[in-house]
Amino acid sequence: MAETHEKDKPAKDVFVCENCNFSVSFDYFGRKPPFARSYVLMEEAYVMKDPFSEERGFITLGSSCNICRAKVCLSQNCSLFYTKRFCLRCVKKNLKEFPAEIKEEMTKKSTKSD
Ligand SMILES: [Zn+2]
Numbered sequence: 001m002a003e004t005h006e007k008d009k010p011a012k013d014v015f016v017c018e019n020c021n022f023s024v025s026f027d028y029f030g031r032k033p034p035f036a037r038s039y040v041l042m043e044e045a046y047v048m049k050d051p052f053s054e055e056r057g058f059i060t061l062g063s064s065c066n067i068c069r070a071k072v073c074l075s076q077n078c079s080l081f082y083t084k085r086f087c088l089r090c091v092k093k094n095l096k097e098f099p100a101e102i103k104e105e106m107t108k109k110s111t112k113s114d
């Protein structure tokens with residue numbers, strides 16, 4: 001629609017979760033956010049600066065599924081971290097590759113949502 005062109009603000013890349021459509025602009029993708037110098041993430045992730053903290057604060061938004069490369073947010077309904085990030089679709093599809101605790105969790109989840 002009538003979008004205003006904010007010239008003084010550089011266009012930011014937007015992270016969109018492919019599962020829940022949660023979308024937000026992110027500042028960095030990778031494991032070492034430059035604005036959080038001493039911090040190394042466990043996975044490559046989409047990160048935004050925390051607007052409420054002056055220094056080194058950041059919020060991890062999401063990451064890419066290691067199987068299908070879909071961008072997914074960190075919500076429990078969208079992805080799961082087990083040594084790597086996986087979207088729940090791939091977890092369900094490859095459930096036998098995951099340990100019992102993950103299987104259990106997924107069964108719990110599916111019974112809850114039904
Ligand atoms: Zn999501």
Ligand SMILES: [Zn+2]
Pocket residue numbers: 065066067068069070086087088089090091
């Ligand atoms: Zn996936």
